[in-house]
Amino acid sequence: MPQPVTPLPDHGLSRFFRNQTFHFQTLRTLNHIAAGGADLNEVLMAISLIADGDSNGWYTQFSALATRTEDRIPHCADPLSRGHAWLRAHNYWRTAEFLLSPHDPRRQTAWTRQVAAFDNGVRLSAITYERFTVPYENGQLRGIVYPGPAGWQARPLIVLGGGYDSTLEELYFVLVKAAHDRGYGVLTYEGPGQGEALRQYGLPFTPQWEKPTAAVLDHFQANWFTPRRTVLVGMSMGGYLAPRVAAFDGRIDGVVAYDVFFDMGSVAQRYAAVARDPDAMKNPDVAWALDNALWTLGVSTLEQVLDALKAYTLAGVAEKITADVLTLVGERDHFIPASQADDFARACTHARSVETVMFDVLSGGAEHCQLGAPTLWHAAFFDWMVRKFG
Incomplete structure (x- = not known):
């Protein structure tokens, strides 16, 4: 039986996800195409399997894409093609870890693999x-x-x-x-x-x-x-x-x-007004912004974030x-x-x-x-x- 065809919109689309963080980070991954750091349809296939707002699914699909990209490298005889593949794998590992909690052990795995992939990539690409x-x-x-x-x-x-x-x-x-x-x-x-x-x-x-x-x-x-x-x-x-x-x-x-x-302090105040809502942490935009602030500023609470960013x-x-x-x-x-x-x-x-x-x-x-x-x-x-x- 032929599969039913999903109706297409009347116009092309300018967004990948409704959620702004997911849309923006997809753009970020694709941004590196010009420098050899991504391929369009590799990324489109990965995000087609990610539910909007699912941070765990984000890691699963982009880490799988990075692994698939690496797995093909030993079968490629051309050094430059191998180098470019390593550069793409680097970007996909970087993208995979992005939305994880700073304390998630998968972050260290993705970090180690993205740095190694980058070094392999620039070496084989004669950069x-x-x-x-x-x-x-x-x-x-x-x-x-x-x-x-x-x-x-x-x-x-x-x-x-x-x-x-x-x-x-x-x-x-x-x-x-x-x-x-x-x-x-x-x-x-x-x-x-x-x-x-x-x-x-x-x-x-x-x-x-x-x-x-x-x-x-x-x-x-x-x-x-x-x-x-x-x-x-x-x-x-x-x-x-x-x-x-x-x-x-x-x-x-x-x-x-x-x-x-x-x-930055005034921007942080704008986010804080939303973050104080008990349901706000269900939004990946807010959850990521706060988790990253706590981690990178070395503080423990939202109020400490706001105080630190005044400077x-x-x-x-x-x-x-x-x-x-x-x-x-x-x-x-x-x-x-x-x-x-x-x-x-x-x-x-x-x-x-x-x-x-x-x-x-x-x-x-x-x-x-x-x-x-x-x-x-x-x-x-x-x-x-x-x-x-x-």
């Missing part, structure tokens, strides 16, 4: 890179230097840091390949509250982001060279962290808030920035009100220049950090690089 570690407080920070093509030392060094939920390896897909294609080298790093610094050493976030960044930049200059120009890009929460660095470290010639995060504001800080400033804004950003871009621009009273780029809904870049449309923000960023730094 030049060098890992390093820097002592910091009672632990250490990881970084990766990706040299550019010939002559990259004469161009500005791009330094890329993540945010509230970033991993060091994911940063390759965010910007490194696009930068290398244009002749730039990139230094990526993680600070306290991120990646291994959090998982292995228990280092929580600090609002004084200039301190871990200085340790990383000092190490780079001691072991590689002193760049003629340094451009710091901060992703997501990095839209607070990177401008904070630029305010206190004179080595930063240009800073990019991708996207801007002028006042994460650029008010009274942005006026100290003397570098060129680029701010990116998504019209449909579900984390950060677009008005914070205006607050930031007004506060940058001593910056050499201030530019803001708004991505509207029809452009495809309206989501937080323009996920799903990396070529749009890359175009805006590299155009700014050419105009400001030659």
